[in-house]
Amino acid sequence: MQMLKGNHITVRYGEHTVVDKMSFELHEGQWLMLVGPNGAGKSTLIETISQGVPYEGSIELEGTDIRRYKPAQLARKIGVLSQKNSVGYGYSVEEVVGLGRYAYTSSFLSARDDEGRDQVERALALTGLTELRRSSVLTLSGGELQRTFLAQVFAQNPQVLILDEPANHLDLVYQKHIFSLIAQWLKEPGRGVMSVVHDLGLARRYGTHAVLMNHGKCEAHGKINDVLTPENLRSVYDMDVYAWMQEMLEQWQ
Amino acid sequence: MKKLSEHFSWRTYILFIAALIAAMLLCICVGSVNIPLGDTVTALWNSLWGMEIPTGISKSIILNVRLPRVLNVALVGAALSLCGAAMQGLLRNPLADGSTLGVSSGASLGAVLSLALGITIPGTAYGGTMVMAMLFAFLSLAAILGLAYTLDRSLTTNSIILIGVIFSMFASSAINLVISFAEDHIKSITFWTMGSLSGTNFSHTRILAISVLLCGGVILRYARELNAFAIGEDNARHIGVNVKGVKLIILITVSVLIGVCVSISGTISFVGLVMPHMARMITGPNHKRLLPASMFSGAIFLLLADLTARTILRPIELSIGVVTSLVGAVAFVTIFYRTRKAR
Numbered sequence: 278m279q280m281l282k283g284n285h286i287t288v289r290y291g292e293h294t295v296v297d298k299m300s301f302e303l304h305e306g307q308w309l310m311l312v313g314p315n316g317a318g319k320s321t322l323i324e325t326i327s328q329g330v331p332y333e334g335s336i337e338l339e340g341t342d343i344r345r346y347k348p349a350q351l352a353r354k355i356g357v358l359s360q361k362n363s364v365g366y367g368y369s370v371e372e373v374v375g376l377g378r379y380a381y382t383s384s385f386l387s388a389r390d391d392e393g394r395d396q397v398e399r400a401l402a403l404t405g406l407t408e409l410r411r412s413s414v415l416t417l418s419g420g421e422l423q424r425t426f427l428a429q430v431f432a433q434n435p436q437v438l439i440l441d442e443p444a445n446h447l448d449l450v451y452q453k454h455i456f457s458l459i460a461q462w463l464k465e466p467g468r469g470v471m472s473v474v475h476d477l478g479l480a481r482r483y484g485t486h487a488v489l490m491n492h493g494k495c496e497a498h499g500k501i502n503d504v505l506t507p508e509n510l511r512s513v514y515d516m517d518v519y520a521w522m523q524e525m526l527e528q529w530q
Numbered sequence: 531m532k533k534l535s536e537h538f539s540w541r542t543y544i545l546f547i548a549a550l551i552a553a554m555l556l557c558i559c560v561g562s563v564n565i566p567l568g569d570t571v572t573a574l575w576n577s578l579w580g581m582e583i584p585t586g587i588s589k590s591i592i593l594n595v596r597l598p599r600v601l602n603v604a605l606v607g608a609a610l611s612l613c614g615a616a617m618q619g620l621l622r623n624p625l626a627d628g629s630t631l632g633v634s635s636g637a638s639l640g641a642v643l644s645l646a647l648g649i650t651i652p653g654t655a656y657g658g659t660m661v662m663a664m665l666f667a668f669l670s671l672a673a674i675l676g677l678a679y680t681l682d683r684s685l686t687t688n689s690i691i692l693i694g695v696i697f698s699m700f701a702s703s704a705i706n707l708v709i710s711f712a713e714d715h716i717k718s719i720t721f722w723t724m725g726s727l728s729g730t731n732f733s734h735t736r737i738l739a740i741s742v743l744l745c746g747g748v749i750l751r752y753a754r755e756l757n758a759f760a761i762g763e764d765n766a767r768h769i770g771v772n773v774k775g776v777k778l779i780i781l782i783t784v785s786v787l788i789g790v791c792v793s794i795s796g797t798i799s800f801v802g803l804v805m806p807h808m809a810r811m812i813t814g815p816n817h818k819r820l821l822p823a824s825m826f827s828g829a830i831f832l833l834l835a836d837l838t839a840r841t842i843l844r845p846i847e848l849s850i851g852v853v854t855s856l857v858g859a860v861a862f863v864t865i866f867y868r869t870r871k872a873r
Contacts, residue, residue: 327764327767327768328767329764329767347772348767348770348771348772348773349770349771349772350770351770352768352769352770353770356768357768359764359765359768361764362762362765363762364761364762365622365623365624365760365761365762366622366624366760366761366810366815367814367815368757368760368761368814368815368816369814372757372816373761376754376757376758376761376765376769377769379754379758379769379770379771380769380770426765429765429769430768433769
């Protein structure tokens with residue numbers, strides 16, 4: 278089942294075209310990796326899906342233009358974990374995660390969200406934050422904060438998860454932990470994931486499909502093994518990525 | 531501090547209410563003529579139930595001079611503090627408030643202009659001044675945020691404060707200019723720049739009470755959205771908050787409330803900046819508790835400030851803003867250093 282479809286998305290900042298007629302498709306059960314060098318426009322493309330930047334072209338969610346959804350409707354379908362998360366005030370972990378239920382309880386006369394409380398509990402448990410639930414977010418480490426926002430997006434219970442560098446600033450243990458969590462989440466029917474990932478090893482290990490971007494344009498799109506080929510990577514990164522990966526691996530043998 | 535915020539409950543509200551009533555009684559009793567507490571309570575109690583007030587009690591001082599002033603001071607304090615708390619959450623910026631952002635100066639410019647040009651709304655006593663104050667409060671806010679946004683798109687603390695300060699200076703000089711051309715129409719310049727609630731009466735109380743009830747209701751209704759904004763505007767959008775709509779509603783509501791306050795009391799700075807911080811220390815940052823707590827602490831603080839202004843140099847009465855600015859400036863510096871260090 279097709280979940281998300283981008284048609285000729287273009288984003289301009291003044292004269293500068295950051296994303297140039299990008300198209301993509303995300304189907305149920307897929308983990309679509311957005312890969313490419315710095316400045317390729319990956320994060321901006323992600324921003325268009327959460328309606329964070331003005332764009333030309335269209336994005337369809339289950340066949341309907343995403344612009345026609347109300348913010349709360351959209352949040353029930355699409356959850357976004359952004360790259361830059363920081364909090365200005367000392368909210369507790371539980372309060373931040375609980376806000377993930379906003380889209381279900383935003384109306385003035387909304388019923389009590391009992392299901393939501395379960396979702397929050399499960400999200401806290403899944404991300405290993407139950408013990409920290411009363412801690413102020415100002416006292417958390419970078420990894421704990423990232424997990425807090427991941428828990429928030431799990432509590433939001435969306436069908437599509439959009440992630441911008443989910444393992445940013447995380448050590449190896451948590452990188453693995455978070456990627457396995459998301460892979461586990463994806464196993465339920467009716468779900469899909471789209472993420473920006475810099476680490477090509479992680480992309481290859483967890484992705485089912487990939488879009489390779491460069492200078493705002495799509496260089497390749499398809500199954501992960503068909504996209505991340507030595508030729509494609511060399512032309513985009515301007516270096517022999519495969520040889521470099523091999524050399525790194527040899528350090529450990 | 532953490533324990534306090536976890537146990538913030540109806541007990542805290544009772545404490546706040548008791549403190550507010552105590553402050554109000556104190557302010558009614560103390561002044562150029564001191565009135566015994568018993569007389570004050572008797573006069574208030576009897577007039578509340580329509581009973582005769584015993585002779586020998588200074589009825590007119592209590593009921594016609596001090597009571598309306600005390601009510602107005604409390605309402606203005608609550609309103610300004612509520613506006614500050616809302617702005618600090620919305621802009622995710624602990625230094626935001628009507629006076630640091632230049633909204634109050636903008637509102638007084640509007641009020642002064644309406645008096646100088648004789649803009650009135652037929653059938654109302656202060657309608658013209660009030661509407662102009664609200665309009666200018668909103669225009670100032672829009673101008674400041676617009677300018678800050680073109681300067682840097684993330685609306686950082688520094689650019690907003692910087693532009694707010696510059697805008698305040700601009701508005702103050704414009705006020706002085708207008709007043710120097712139309713001095714005979716306009717109350718003294720210190721009223722608009724330092725604020726005062728002397729000489730206000732029950733008709734002001736009615737307007738303030740209605741505004742606080744309506745605008746306060748709207749702002750309290752958006753407590754959850756303010757939490758989302760305080761965590762981050764992008765995050766608010768991701769969890770489904772109608773970011774533009776909510777922001778506009780809150781900014782307009784805050785402008786209306788500040789406009790009403792300024793048209794009655796002149797600009798009283800620092801209440802909206804400092805009191806939400808004090809409240810946050812008690813309740814934590816959650817706006818469901820923070821907003822009501824800010825209203826109570828704002829009211830109590832301004833009552834005490836007004837009392838100080840009235841009594842400290844008796845028989846000279848200071849402007850209330852002199853007191854709030856003195857206390858506020860020290861608090862402002864402390865807060866600024868603390869947030870800087872926290873980064």
